[in-house]
Amino acid sequence: MKRDKIAAEEGRQKAPGKWFREGMSLQEFFRQFPNDEAAERWFVDQRWGGNVACPKCGIMGDRIAAVANRKPQPYRCKDCRKYFSVKTASLMHNSQLGCQTWLLALYLLCTNLKGVSSMRLHRELDITQKAAWHLSHRIRKAMEQGGFSFDGPVEADETYIGGKRKNMHQWQRDQLEGRGASGKIAVAGIKDRKSNLVAVQMVHSTDRKTLHKFIEENVKIGAMVYTDESRSYLGLKRNQHKSVKHSMGQFVEGLAHTNGIESHWSMFKRGYHGTYHKMSMKHLPRYISEFSRRHNDRVLDTMAQMKAVARNMGDRRLPREQLMSGPPAWPQGEKEAA
Numbered sequence: 191m192k193r194d195k196i197a198a199e200e201g202r203q204k205a206p207g208k209w210f211r212e213g214m215s216l217q218e219f220f221r222q223f224p225n226d227e228a229a230e231r232w233f234v235d236q237r238w239g240g241n242v243a244c245p246k247c248g249i250m251g252d253r254i255a256a257v258a259n260r261k262p263q264p265y266r267c268k269d270c271r272k273y274f275s276v277k278t279a280s281l282m283h284n285s286q287l288g289c290q291t292w293l294l295a296l297y298l299l300c301t302n303l304k305g306v307s308s309m310r311l312h313r314e315l316d317i318t319q320k321a322a323w324h325l326s327h328r329i330r331k332a333m334e335q336g337g338f339s340f341d342g343p344v345e346a347d348e349t350y351i352g353g354k355r356k357n358m359h360q361w362q363r364d365q366l367e368g369r370g371a372s373g374k375i376a377v378a379g380i381k382d383r384k385s386n387l388v389a390v391q392m393v394h395s396t397d398r399k400t401l402h403k404f405i406e407e408n409v410k411i412g413a414m415v416y417t418d419e420s421r422s423y424l425g426l427k428r429n430q431h432k433s434v435k436h437s438m439g440q441f442v443e444g445l446a447h448t449n450g451i452e453s454h455w456s457m458f459k460r461g462y463h464g465t466y467h468k469m470s471m472k473h474l475p476r477y478i479s480e481f482s483r484r485h486n487d488r489v490l491d492t493m494a495q496m497k498a499v500a501r502n503m504g505d506r507r508l509p510r511e512q513l514m515s516g517p518p519a520w521p522q523g524e525k526e527a528a
């Protein structure tokens with residue numbers, strides 16, 4: 191095929207599905223990152239771009255000293271006298287896992303379209319399943335995105351995830367009180383047709399107020415919104431609106447369809463059923479971030495995908511205690527930007 195030939199001539203490796211982007215094989219990964227030192231240098235570059243800054247006081251330049259024997263840490267701040275490493279005050283804070291292990295997990299989560307279970311990470315990375323589980327949730331945390339302002343036209347739709355109400359903890363049932371769809375968890379999504387990006391978040395309810403707010407937060411005023419016939423979308427004040435009546439057997443009427451966001455739901459559900467089997471409500475926002483990020487970055491080269499996530503790892507934390515303790519953090523002000 192001509193495209194393959196062009197890619198081959200330019201020395202690029204053909205990535206599945208997207209001939210123009212550069213993938214990375216596992217072989218290539220280990221050539222580039224043969225050990226913890228190489229991976230650590232890469233993380234340092236992503237976090238500080240060659241200008242190491244103290245995570246405690248922010249000072250940089252010649253106020254930062256490299257510690258010759260790296261003990262107790264590779265860097266020391268001459269101002270606040272604290273020792274630190276690339277892991278300090280980041281999602282890797284206090285992690286005993288090597289930087290190469292972190293980077294390999296990041297690579298696997300960026301490149302596996304249906305996700306990677308903690309069981310598989312445990313086997314591939316030679317770490318306990320418990321460590322793999324915590325590691326993968328911290329990477330998902332770095333996959334969060336937000337602040338969308340879509341030009342439209344957009345497709346808006348909602349879906350339901352999760353198990354039966356009787357299998358839930360009381361606090362989960364409390365959160366779901368009065369909700370439809372047999373107690374499943376509602377997830378709202380918008381896909382912008384122009385940029386092909388998606389914004390997805392877990393929502394308390396699929397009532398008009400909630401869904402209108404979600405659209406207002408992510409879509410520019412005046413943009414066209416296509417939805418199904420759900421009454422919740424009626425009366426959008428700031429946007430134009432057209433809906434399609436699925437119940438009338440009317441699936442695609444010109445541009446008024448929601449096929450784009452629905453295909454995102456189907457990928458998410460393939461991951462849910464095929465890889466994760468269950469996602470607790472407590473952790474669902476992070477799984478949402480994972481699938482949305484992979485969707486939104488799918489046209490990037492593999493290395494660019496990894497960099498984008500790694501640059502989101504600094505100055506945020508997700509300690510194990512916080513992951514374990516319920517009930518779930520509904521994202522600030524109900525909003526989990528995904």
Ligand SMILES: [Zn+2]
Nearest residue numbers: 244247267270
């Ligand atoms: Zn300092």
